[in-house]
Amino acid sequence: MNVYTHPQPEDWAALCARPTATYEDLVPLVRQIFDDVAYDGDRALDHYTQKFDGVELSEIAVQPDAFAAAELRVPKDLKAAIALAKDNITRFHQAQTTKRVQVETQPGVWCWQEKRPIQKVGLYIPGGSAPLFSTILMLAVPAVLAGCEEIVLCSPPNSEGQLPDVVLYTAALCGIKKVYKVGGVQAIAAMTLGTTQIPKVYKLFGPGNQYVTVAKQWATRYQTAIDMPAGPSELLVVADSSVPPAYVAADLLSQAEHGPDSQVILVTTDAACVPPIQQAIDEQLEKLPRKDVAKKAIENSKIIVFESDAAAIDFINQYGPEHYIICSLKEDEYIDNIQNAGSVFIGKYTPESAGDYASGTNHTLPTNGYAKQYSGVNLDSFLKQMTFQKIDAQGMKTIGPAIELMADAEGLQAHKNAVTVRLNDLA
Amino acid sequence: MNVYTHPQPEDWAALCARPTATYEDLVPLVRQIFDDVAYDGDRALDHYTQKFDGVELSEIAVQPDAFAAAELRVPKDLKAAIALAKDNITRFHQAQTTKRVQVETQPGVWCWQEKRPIQKVGLYIPGGSAPLFSTILMLAVPAVLAGCEEIVLCSPPNSEGQLPDVVLYTAALCGIKKVYKVGGVQAIAAMTLGTTQIPKVYKLFGPGNQYVTVAKQWATRYQTAIDMPAGPSELLVVADSSVPPAYVAADLLSQAEHGPDSQVILVTTDAACVPPIQQAIDEQLEKLPRKDVAKKAIENSKIIVFESDAAAIDFINQYGPEHYIICSLKEDEYIDNIQNAGSVFIGKYTPESAGDYASGTNHTLPTNGYAKQYSGVNLDSFLKQMTFQKIDAQGMKTIGPAIELMADAEGLQAHKNAVTVRLNDLA
Numbered sequence: 035m036n037v038y039t040h041p042q043p044e045d046w047a048a049l050c051a052r053p054t055a056t057y058e059d060l061v062p063l064v065r066q067i068f069d070d071v072a073y074d075g076d077r078a079l080d081h082y083t084q085k086f087d088g089v090e091l092s093e094i095a096v097q098p099d100a101f102a103a104a105e106l107r108v109p110k111d112l113k114a115a116i117a118l119a120k121d122n123i124t125r126f127h128q129a130q131t132t133k134r135v136q137v138e139t140q141p142g143v144w145c146w147q148e149k150r151p152i153q154k155v156g157l158y159i160p161g162g163s164a165p166l167f168s169t170i171l172m173l174a175v176p177a178v179l180a181g182c183e184e185i186v187l188c189s190p191p192n193s194e195g196q197l198p199d200v201v202l203y204t205a206a207l208c209g210i211k212k213v214y215k216v217g218g219v220q221a222i223a224a225m226t227l228g229t230t231q232i233p234k235v236y237k238l239f240g241p242g243n244q245y246v247t248v249a250k251q252w253a254t255r256y257q258t259a260i261d262m263p264a265g266p267s268e269l270l271v272v273a274d275s276s277v278p279p280a281y282v283a284a285d286l287l288s289q290a291e292h293g294p295d296s297q298v299i300l301v302t303t304d305a306a307c308v309p310p311i312q313q314a315i316d317e318q319l320e321k322l323p324r325k326d327v328a329k330k331a332i333e334n335s336k337i338i339v340f341e342s343d344a345a346a347i348d349f350i351n352q353y354g355p356e357h358y359i360i361c362s363l364k365e366d367e368y369i370d371n372i373q374n375a376g377s378v379f380i381g382k383y384t385p386e387s388a389g390d391y392a393s394g395t396n397h398t399l400p401t402n403g404y405a406k407q408y409s410g411v412n413l414d415s416f417l418k419q420m421t422f423q424k425i426d427a428q429g430m431k432t433i434g435p436a437i438e439l440m441a442d443a444e445g446l447q448a449h450k451n452a453v454t455v456r457l458n459d460l461a
Numbered sequence: 462m463n464v465y466t467h468p469q470p471e472d473w474a475a476l477c478a479r480p481t482a483t484y485e486d487l488v489p490l491v492r493q494i495f496d497d498v499a500y501d502g503d504r505a506l507d508h509y510t511q512k513f514d515g516v517e518l519s520e521i522a523v524q525p526d527a528f529a530a531a532e533l534r535v536p537k538d539l540k541a542a543i544a545l546a547k548d549n550i551t552r553f554h555q556a557q558t559t560k561r562v563q564v565e566t567q568p569g570v571w572c573w574q575e576k577r578p579i580q581k582v583g584l585y586i587p588g589g590s591a592p593l594f595s596t597i598l599m600l601a602v603p604a605v606l607a608g609c610e611e612i613v614l615c616s617p618p619n620s621e622g623q624l625p626d627v628v629l630y631t632a633a634l635c636g637i638k639k640v641y642k643v644g645g646v647q648a649i650a651a652m653t654l655g656t657t658q659i660p661k662v663y664k665l666f667g668p669g670n671q672y673v674t675v676a677k678q679w680a681t682r683y684q685t686a687i688d689m690p691a692g693p694s695e696l697l698v699v700a701d702s703s704v705p706p707a708y709v710a711a712d713l714l715s716q717a718e719h720g721p722d723s724q725v726i727l728v729t730t731d732a733a734c735v736p737p738i739q740q741a742i743d744e745q746l747e748k749l750p751r752k753d754v755a756k757k758a759i760e761n762s763k764i765i766v767f768e769s770d771a772a773a774i775d776f777i778n779q780y781g782p783e784h785y786i787i788c789s790l791k792e793d794e795y796i797d798n799i800q801n802a803g804s805v806f807i808g809k810y811t812p813e814s815a816g817d818y819a820s821g822t823n824h825t826l827p828t829n830g831y832a833k834q835y836s837g838v839n840l841d842s843f844l845k846q847m848t849f850q851k852i853d854a855q856g857m858k859t860i861g862p863a864i865e866l867m868a869d870a871e872g873l874q875a876h877k878n879a880v881t882v883r884l885n886d887l888a
Contacts, residue, residue: 057682060877112870117861122566122860129564130574137535137556139549140819147557147822150800154833164872171649200870236834251681254690257833263681278886284879291875318775322873323874326683351580367850373577385879391867392860393846395574404656406685407579407663409846419836421822422796424807425815427878431547436542443539443627447750448718452711452812459705 035315037294037337037420043348049336050353052265052402053295060248064219068252071223071347076231081222089195096202097211106201119392120171123373126391126394127176130413142429149417151181153230154233156225157210158240158250161190161217166200166241172396172411173239180416185210186233192218201409205284219375222249226258237261241398261411265402266372268297269374269386270355272346272368273311274304277382282307283314285385286335287328294330299353300337302347308337322406347371354405357386374406430456462727462742462759464735468851470775476763477780479692479829480722489674489750490783491646495679503658504834507648510878516569516622521658523640526540531629543631546819553821554603554645557840569856571658576844580688582752583652584637585677587666588644589615592625593668599838600666601635607843612637613652613660617644649676653685664688666838668825687861688838694828696813697782697802699773699795701731702810704788709734710741712786713762714755721757726780727764728773734762774798781832784813801833855888 037393041049065359068313070078076094084090107227115197144287158175160166170187177185187210189197197215205213214232222242226236238250250260269289275284286298302308315332319325343364350358355373361382362368372378376399377389398411408416425433432454468476497505511517548671563573584600587593597614604612614637616624624642632640641659643651649669655661664686665677677687696716713725717785728740742759746752763875767773770791777785781801788809789795799805804816804824815823825838834844852860861880 038587041696073506084660114865117565118860118863119867122570122572126562126564126572126574127568129562132559135556137508137553140545143549143815143820145553145821147553147839152799166871167869168867203779217586233474234499252568254678256829259831278882280882281879284875284882287875288873291873318875318878322878323872338679354574367657369729372847373580373727375847378849380849381853383854383883384850384852385883387864387868387879388570388857388860388875389848389850390616391864391878393570393850394564394572394850395850403684404686405847407845410848412839412848414572418832418834419839420799420802420805420832421816421837421839422805422807423811423816423820423822425811425820426808427810430810433545433815436545437814437818439539439542440546440595441814444593444595444716445750446715448711448714448755449814449817451745452708452715452814453747455707455711456810456812 035312035332035335039305039337039339040261040341040446041338046352048336050403052297057251060245064245064252067219068179068223068227071220071229072227075229079216079220079224079229081220083191085280086218087190088192088193089192089297091195094214094216096197096430097213100236101202101206105206107199108203112200112288116207118165119168120175120207122180122392122394123171123175127179127413127418133285134303135200138190140429140432142426143433145423147265147421147422149419151183151417152237153182154217154235155416156235156238157185157187157200158221158238158242158246159187159189160242161192161244167200167204168391168397169240170204171210171289172203174205174210175412176411177416178209179396180413184235185212187213187220188216191215205228210427219245219249221341222246226253226256239398239415261398261415262400262408263343263405265291266447268356268401269359270299270301270350270353271359271361272301273307273361274302274363275307276363279307279310279314281382282311282361283318286315287322288356288385288387290328290331290335291322291324293403298331298335301340301342301344301350303343305339308339313435332457346442354402355402356399356405357388359384376400376405376410391453415419427460430458462739462762463565464732464764464765464766466732467768468765473776473779476765476868479724479831483532484675484678487672489518491672491675491679494646494653495650498656499654500648502656506643506647506651506656509645510618510643513645515620516618516619516867518622521641521643523624523642528633529631531626531635535630538883539627543594543598543634547602547634549819550598550602550607554606554840560585567856569853570860571849572848572850574846576841576846578610579664579701579843579845580609581611581662582609582835582843583662583665584612584614585648585665586614586616586628587669587671587673588619592628594627595818595824596667597635598708599629599825601637603631603838603840604843605636607792607840609843611660611662612639613662615643615648615652618642631664640790646676649673649680650733653680653683666825666842688842689827689835691833692757693722693724694719694841695783695828696786697726697728697780697784698786698788699728699777700734700788701729702734703790706734706737706741708809709738710745713742714745714749715812716764716784717755717758718749718751721754724757725754725758725762726782728767728777730773734764735766738848744772770794782832783826784830785830786811787811797799803827803837858887
């Protein structure tokens with residue numbers, strides 16, 4: 035890891051930089067696939083599944099008996115682990131339920147705000163090297179709690195044309211029945227446009243590689259919303275010598291194994307903690323099955339030593355990390371002053387892995403500095419807020435004249451007249 | 462207005478269609494202006510202000526004494542009306558404040574969710590034919606309540622190179638000090654990219670013409686968030702003979718005067734109410750200063766008679782209106798079953814104008830069917846949710862083994878190891 039000592043604020047922007055986005059490069063392919071799916075529907079899906087996943091499917095939709103068969107093959111201890119994670123995720127997301135907000139702003143003027151579920155949502159679960167069933171929990175649990183009527187799940191088939199057993203098991207456990215063996219850009223296009231088999235949805239959720247990321251952004255041209263723009267996963271740890279170096283090293287490596295473009299940053303004001311952490315990284319790295327990936331990510335990663343905690347906090351807020359671990363004697367200072375972070379992990383027994391899987395928080399979080407303006411996925415991500423108002427004769431008399439004056443000042447006479455016709459009757 | 466009687470569900474999509482978007486056509490100009498502002502900063506702003514607004518400004522930023530001078534020129538009764546509106550808007554948005562959500566999901570596993578303000582936000586206030594000071598209230602009041610640190614407001618100068626007095630007065634009343642005389646695409650580009658004079662923001666809010674709408678979408682390529690995609694304003698009224706036809710006519714016309722592309726729809730199951738409403742429209746239309754605009758919008762508008770309330774409600778949910786007025790004896794049915802609407806106005810004394818100006822609800826709402834997945838602007842629009850977690854030794858022992866199993870099943874050994882190094886010490 036590269037060590038930077040006491041960097042000046044004018045150099046922070048460079049230290050905050052993420053890998054260059056390749057949006058423009060990927061657009062032509064994404065556009066082509068969307069156009070093909072729009073034109074050819076399910077036939078285009080078959081074509082791209084053959085091309086990219088290398089399999090010919092007799093059926094895109096997972097059939098009911100496949101769920102039952104998969105369940106039998108998932109080990110009992112893994113089922114128990116998933117059950118524990120699901121319980122915690124359910125508990126934390128259910129607690130996010132809010133009541134209707136109602137205010138009588140003036141006598142006879144009642145305004146209220148209610149949340150109603152987004153009726154149709156699409157969940158994208160990446161495939162590739164690992165079956166990411168944990169992401170199903172993170173998306174399906176709040177979607178079901180929110181009351182979404184139609185929940186569609188797409189995930190790419192493996193080389194046998196199947197989805198992993200644990201993916202089917204977890205989907206069924208969450209009550210998701212519409213599961214389709216389609217991945218990549220073509221899955222995003224299908225859920226955006228709708229095909230004969232795959233329903234069109236109103237909002238898309240889930241992580242993915244750079245193609246899926248661009249496809250989700252492209253989908254927004256078709257009146258589909260997305261959970262958030264995504265980029266490679268990130269972790270920033272602020273640490274000092276009070277925490278075992280092996281813990282910090284293990285946390286940094288857990289992020290590094292995601293991909294060579296993963297962003298891993300260690301921030302400290304305690305230069306003495308750096309060498310033992312670096313040594314622990316070297317030791318642990320050798321034992322990792324994905325050490326080639328992790329090594330590349332670690333090589334691009336940064337250790338930054340700041341002169342003061344205030345400077346460190348300013349930098350962290352400028353960076354806006356997706357995951358932010360605090361292992362410091364000055365824990366409260368680093369918690370209270372954080373403005374921009376996706377999810378915060380506090381203390382030496384709180385690794386990022388806990389939130390990735392089982393503590394209850396969501397692991398679908400804003401990357402690439404988007405923590406400055408986006409929330410991670412939460413219960414509200416599956417709801418929209420609507421306002422309501424009801425005004426009686428008294429209320430109209432109270433606020434009507436003000437509306438007339440304001441509409442008149444804005445030059446909108448018909449707006450004024452909608453009040454005047456009523457006030458005339460009430461005079 | 463065109464009358465459609467008992468349309469079949471297969472024809473509803475056509476009835477729900479909005480004017481075709483012209484995104485692709487406007488992109489080249491928007492891209493050019495963004496590039497120029499990126500390269501030339503404030504000089505590019507001066508150039509485009511001369512070109513599009515026809516004025517040469519000595520200063521882009523509104524100076525402190527200009528606010529004081531404007532205040533003296535705003536009539537007292539208009540100030541009182543603005544104060545009443547601001548009070549109601551403040552009351553309704555303040556009530557939307559939520560508490561921190563905290564759950565101990567397992568003994569020793571504490572998870573919580575907090576909202577923190579988006580630090581830098583930009584408010585765009587359109588100019589053109591009317592000084593839309595009401596939009597300042599709708600955006601600045603919740604931004605200030607949320608605690609946003611830096612609030613930037615841009616609005617195009619008039620032909621004298623000034624902002625209208627009431628715009629400056631309202632901005633100052635809301636506590637907004639950073640006001641810039643820049644409009645259109647160049648204003649959106651400036652707040653997205655930052656110039657020497659205008660700060661870069663994290664999220665952009667506010668309505669605008671089609672150029673501004675495309676510019677906001679373009680801004681999302683530069684890590685800026687936007688409140689929502691926008692389109693021409695819309696109103697759907699469901700009515701029957703129980704309401705005076707003049708009220709329904711006035712409401713439909715208040716929407717129609719916005720622009721020739723405004724969407725106005727009357728839905729009913731009571732065909733008898735249609736002729737009197739049409740007659741009232743004709744009568745009121747003649748007296749409107751903006752009758753040419755309203756006439757065009759009305760010509761393109763639709764009256765749809767449904768066989769049943771159930772069909773009417775299904776249609777309304779498929780349409781997803783920005784504004785939805787219910788003037789019907791079956792009020793409750795039309796309220797309880799609405800799934801997709803921006804803001805709902807109930808009963809004969811609740812014109813849309815009330816929510817546009819003074820009742821307390823926000824008037825920045827999703828158009829073009831986006832009510833299916835977007836909320837209107839509300840307090841949360843200026844906040845982001847962050848999650849936090851703290852786990853102690855007992856908590857780690859409880860959930861650690863489940864994390865190890867799940868990480869292992871996903872093939873992520875470093876994620877597992879982050880738990881294992883801790884559990885080994887706790888064994």
